[in-house]
Amino acid sequence: MNMEEKEQIDVLIVCALKDEFQQVLQIKEGICGTGWVEKTLASGRLAADARFLGRDNIEISVRVTWASYMGREEASALVHSMLSESDFKCIAMTGICAGRRGKVSLGDVIFAERLWSYDSGKLIKEGDIEVFQGDMLQYRPDTEIVQRMQNLSVDLSAWPISRPKYPLENQENWVIQCLANQIKPFEHDEFDSKCADWQSVLARLLKKKLVTRELTLTDSGLEKANELNLWHPKGLPEPEPFKIHVAPIATGAAVVEDSGLFSRLSHSMRKVLGVDMEASALGALGNINRIPVLVVKAVSDFGDTFKDDQYRHFASQASAQCMLRFLRDNADMFTHHHKVESMNVSTDDLIGFLAEEYPDISDARALWKRAGGRNSDIASNSRPKDMWLNIWQKSINGAAVKPTDLLNIVTHDYPESDLIKSFLTQLSVNKKLY
Structure with a gap:
């Protein structure tokens, strides 16, 4: 398939597990159009697509999927397959990782500014002792991207999942x-x-x-x-508040239950804070294909025997929230330039469009029902503009069908309408209007 024949999508997000994928689909803030659309790709793989409104009205498109199994090999094969079908400006990964005890807290998020495989190298024998000699081939994002990582801030109060109070x-x-x-x-x-x-x-x-x-x-x-x-002579301290770290993440082939791992890793990478099983494979693929790679993992355990599973879902959600917030804030770096130009669309323009395209009461009722309403909600009116003005007033005054619900259905019928896109953008930017 030639590059020009490929579907252009700004960001591919890969998750190692299905529950991590499902946490990404919980992200609604800034979402445009119909929201997440789950689909089956030509390859047969399941995925979901969405568009988000980023800073400066730049629209960023996202496709997310998950690997069938954990590990570098599966992640590498998956991304290679996805790249053969679509043209992506960025490869990203969200999910959970092990964190370095004493340096991070459970639920904290780590943006990877370096990736490498800690178990890649040579195993030799010195007498009767096996000695591992590592090859630290590192992958890292551009310094401009790292600076943007360091500048990110988020609001936990808006998230659908709360951080557990006490580990x-x-x-x-x-x-x-x-x-x-x-x-x-x-x-x-x-x-x-x-x-x-x-x-x-x-x-x-x-x-x-x-x-x-x-x-x-x-x-x-x-x-x-x-x-x-x-x-702690005056009493036990409260847990540390949520933090975002920008630090190295190491990748290995096995699930870790080794309290000494981070101590060993820090001998060669003193700032390492996270360990996972896939990220370095994405770094290598991005390097070969000249595509930036973003890995954002949240700490669900410390890589030792005693796991704390109550943080798993929060960590997956925190990782997804921070990734989508970062992509929206920095859409200028990771898009095919889908800037949504403001048309200053008025309500009169919108009513005129709806009256022109859905002039009959049967058309209007069918649209309203598709958006989640009932036929009986819409009164008969022989004048299309008056009819649609009444329908619009109903939607903005507490009806079951909200303005965005209605216009999202219209986009199914008229996907190329700049007027509808612009009005939806206005609703996204200024939600308090409706």
């Missing part, structure tokens, strides 16, 4: 302090807020052999309590 580890520490003070945790006034995940916390404390089934501290538990009191 399981914080809840464990609270229970240990209660027991050290001869207080049964479930009798404490703050039990419901400080230890909302009691069963999971108790199971972890028992597995770590910090408490007994009689809810007394073991010797290891007493040692832990003394350590907590030493470092």
